[in-house]
Amino acid sequence: MAVLHLFTTLCYIFFSSSAALVPPASSTIQPNKCRSYCGNITIDYPFALQHGCGHPGFRDLLFCINDVLMFHITSGSYRVLEIDYAYQSLTLHDPHMSTCDTMVLGQQGNGFALDDWRSPYFNPTPDNVFMLIGCSAKSPLFQGFPGKHLPCRNVSGMGCEEYYGCPAWSLAGRKRAGTVYGSGPPECCAVGFESIKVINLTRLDCEGYSSAYSLAPLRISGPGEWAYGIRVKYSAQSNDGFCRACEATGGTCGYGSDGVRQLCMCGSMNSTSNCDSAVKSSSIRSWSATESLAGFFLFTSIWMTINQN
Ligand SMILES: *[C@@H]1O[C@H](CO)[C@@H](O)[C@H](O)[C@H]1NC(C)=O
Ligand SMILES: *[C@@H]1O[C@H](CO)[C@@H](O)[C@H](O)[C@H]1NC(C)=O
Ligand SMILES: *[C@@H]1O[C@H](CO)[C@@H](O)[C@H](O)[C@H]1NC(C)=O
Ligand SMILES: *[C@@H]1O[C@H](CO)[C@@H](O)[C@H](O)[C@H]1NC(C)=O
Numbered sequence: 001m002a003v004l005h006l007f008t009t010l011c012y013i014f015f016s017s018s019a020a021l022v023p024p025a026s027s028t029i030q031p032n033k034c035r036s037y038c039g040n041i042t043i044d045y046p047f048a049l050q051h052g053c054g055h056p057g058f059r060d061l062l063f064c065i066n067d068v069l070m071f072h073i074t075s076g077s078y079r080v081l082e083i084d085y086a087y088q089s090l091t092l093h094d095p096h097m098s099t100c101d102t103m104v105l106g107q108q109g110n111g112f113a114l115d116d117w118r119s120p121y122f123n124p125t126p127d128n129v130f131m132l133i134g135c136s137a138k139s140p141l142f143q144g145f146p147g148k149h150l151p152c153r154n155v156s157g158m159g160c161e162e163y164y165g166c167p168a169w170s171l172a173g174r175k176r177a178g179t180v181y182g183s184g185p186p187e188c189c190a191v192g193f194e195s196i197k198v199i200n201l202t203r204l205d206c207e208g209y210s211s212a213y214s215l216a217p218l219r220i221s222g223p224g225e226w227a228y229g230i231r232v233k234y235s236a237q238s239n240d241g242f243c244r245a246c247e248a249t250g251g252t253c254g255y256g257s258d259g260v261r262q263l264c265m266c267g268s269m270n271s272t273s274n275c276d277s278a279v280k281s282s283s284i285r286s287w288s289a290t291e292s293l294a295g296f297f298l299f300t301s302i303w304m305t306i307n308q309n
């Protein structure tokens with residue numbers, strides 16, 4: 001009876017002490033060292049301002065200069081007006097982009113072009129229209145013309161026909177010539193990003209460009225009310241699951257010094273999966289220590305009890 005009682009007590013001590021050694025999930029949650037702000041814009045995964053934070057495809061991309069968030073890619077630097085984490089999009093502004101009020105010519109604008117390694121992660125949205133202005137007849141846009149159809153079209157109800165109505169055109173003293181096919185290339189050609197993939201004003205031989213996006217489902221009456229800017233959809237692709245698992249276990253998502261491998265930062269250590277597996281591997285070690293200690297006590301007390309009788 002005494003032996004059984006002692007055994008139960010020891011078992012109780014063993015299980016309660018080992019349970020205390022497994023840290024509750026909440027104690028492993030670290031403050032997210034990667035989340036930050038620039039002006040009133042929140043910078044969160046997959047974006048980051050610090051090296052080693054966020055998704056590797058988004059590294060060396062955002063810079064905060066005097067509370068102004070800048071997006072830097074091959075074609076140039078853009079001001080970030082908004083990051084919409086729910087819709088996974090960001091809105092960019094290029095100061096050398098033409099709008100309804102001003103026209104900027106002389107190939108000063110950035111257009112939109114990404115490095116190959118970064119292109120899987122960003123795409124201007126399908127409802128974003130690029131209006132290419134003053135492209136020469138030699139432009140790749142018009143090659144095959146007139147046999148081939150011009151790539152120019154309306155995107156989400158926005159196109160050059162309406163854009164010609166903007167004050168910028170009369171201010172710049174541009175004529176709206178060439179709108180009739182057959183009399184040379186049009187002064188303005190609207191395209192979606194999907195049809196040409198790279199908006200490079202030098203390669204396309206265009207003088208300038210404008211970009212507008214629709215804030216669906218609002219029906220906007222005219223080009224004076226269009227939203228000017230570049231709306232870009234971003235995606236961390238299949239690796240998104242890595243970060244979800246990491247954050248669910250209290251970690252912060254980042255990447256290794258190679259700039260490729262994703263890491264889950266769990267307080268004092270980095271894991272290649274998530275913080276549960278990092279904690280599990282360290283608690284397994286303490287479990288075995290407790291186990292051997294408890295086993296030793298159990299053995300000793302049973303031996304002593306038996307020898308007393
Ligand atoms: C951020 O501030 C700018 C002006 O500084 C304002 O136009 C914009 O609406 C603000 N954005 C948010 C999300 O509060
Ligand atoms: C974890 O990874 C981050 C980002 O690469 C690095 O800054 C940090 O030093 C690493 N920490 C440890 C403990 O290795
Ligand atoms: C744009 O095209 C020109 C000429 O083809 C090229 O030299 C330049 O590197 C391109 N720019 C970008 C950002 O791709
Ligand atoms: C674009 O829409 C306008 C107005 O609805 C129309 O007049 C024009 O022909 C369209 N352009 C193209 C290229 O479809």
